[in-house]
Amino acid sequence: xxxxLQPFLDRRHLLAAGSRLSLxSLxSLxxxxxxxxxxxxxxxxxxxxDGVKLYFVRAGEGxxxxxxxxxxxxxxxxxxxxxxxxxxxxxxxxxxxxFSPSDQPTAVEAYAMPRLLGDVHALLRHFRKExxxxxxxxxxxxxxxxxxxxxxGRVERLVILNAPHPAIFLREIRNSAAxxxxxxxxxxxxxxxxxxxxxxxxxxxxxxxxxSSLSDAAHMDMPDLAARFFAGVAEPPAxxxxxxxxxxxxxxxxxxxxxxxxxxxxxxxxxxxxxxxxIDDAGHRPMQSxxxxxxxxxxxxxxxAPR
Numbered sequence: 001x002x003x004x005l006q007p008f009l010d011r012r013h014l015l016a017a018g019s020r021l022s023l024x025s026l027x028s029l030x031x032x033x034x035x036x037x038x039x040x041x042x043x044x045x046x047x048x049x050d051g052v053k054l055y056f057v058r059a060g061e062g063x064x065x066x067x068x069x070x071x072x073x074x075x076x077x078x079x080x081x082x083x084x085x086x087x088x089x090x091x092x093x094x095x096x097x098x099f100s101p102s103d104q105p106t107a108v109e110a111y112a113m114p115r116l117l118g119d120v121h122a123l124l125r126h127f128r129k130e131x132x133x134x135x136x137x138x139x140x141x142x143x144x145x146x147x148x149x150x151x152x153g154r155v156e157r158l159v160i161l162n163a164p165h166p167a168i169f170l171r172e173i174r175n176s177a178a179x180x181x182x183x184x185x186x187x188x189x190x191x192x193x194x195x196x197x198x199x200x201x202x203x204x205x206x207x208x209x210x211x212s213s214l215s216d217a218a219h220m221d222m223p224d225l226a227a228r229f230f231a232g233v234a235e236p237p238a239x240x241x242x243x244x245x246x247x248x249x250x251x252x253x254x255x256x257x258x259x260x261x262x263x264x265x266x267x268x269x270x271x272x273x274x275x276x277x278x279i280d281d282a283g284h285r286p287m288q289s290x291x292x293x294x295x296x297x298x299x300x301x302x303x304x305a306p307r
Contacts (some may be wrong), residue, residue: 047126050118052103056094060086064129067093070138080291098199111201113229135159150237158248164263183210248274249301253282
């Protein structure tokens with residue numbers, strides 16, 4: 001028999017401690033009733049980013065929800081979420097730089113964190129919004145962690161789906177043999193000989209480099225993430241601590257082969273207000289494999305998390 005969860009505020013401690021849910025178990029819970037039919041249709045457009053043009057789709061009106069995808073993906077990663085949340089929000093999902101039809105600069109430095117943060121600021125300006133609900137997976141989530149930490153006044157709430165916090169990722173690839181092994185593909189992207197896909201430059205510009213082994217890690221420097229992430233940003237950050245104080249929901253597929261569950265250990269040191277939901281039978285893209293679960297969890301978080 002599956003337990004029936006109490007309202008959100010009563011179960012906050014349970015979720016923050018790391019509840020474990022599967023699609024089957026969530027379907028049996030009498031929570032998150034369905035609402036009216038979602039809006040249909042997505043408008044296309046382009047926004048001026050930080051030196052690049054960014055293609056996006058958008059729908060709905062109201063508070064902005066901005067969805068950031070990751071490597072080898074596009075805005076289509078969030079089709080289900082765009083349909084659901086366009087009912088009562090303005091939803092927008094760009095193709096990040098490096099992913100057609102957005103611009104694909106070839107210079108490595110064009111993919112450094114200051115430029116990626118600039119793109120988020122530019123999207124907020126384009127949609128004439130001071131704040132947003134920021135949602136990110138993979139590289140989009142990596143950027144979202146940093147943006148929410150540095151510009152809390154621009155983020156109403158943060159939703160992360162299988163995207164490591166940079167400080168924890170650095171810790172893991174210096175101390176976890178399993179995560180080092182799972183991240184070896186990054187070494188391949190860094191070592192690739194041109195021509196290579198422009199989005200490889202996300203890894204090339206990142207100050208965190210994956211070692212070949214624990215022995216190799218012991219001889220690698222620990223980069224100053226704040227110094228690299230905020231060097232030359234157009235808008236000064238409120239803090240460079242990488243601590244995220246805005247209300248945060250972390251949805252994590254526990255079968256992710258590249259972002260291992262160790263990325264959740266100690267997360268509350270950097271995101272003390274985070275609610276963490278572990279999805280036992282999901283992988284790296286829970287928004288696609290478990291759309292109903294993800295949509296209901298986000299909906300509940302938006303309705304009940306403190307502002």
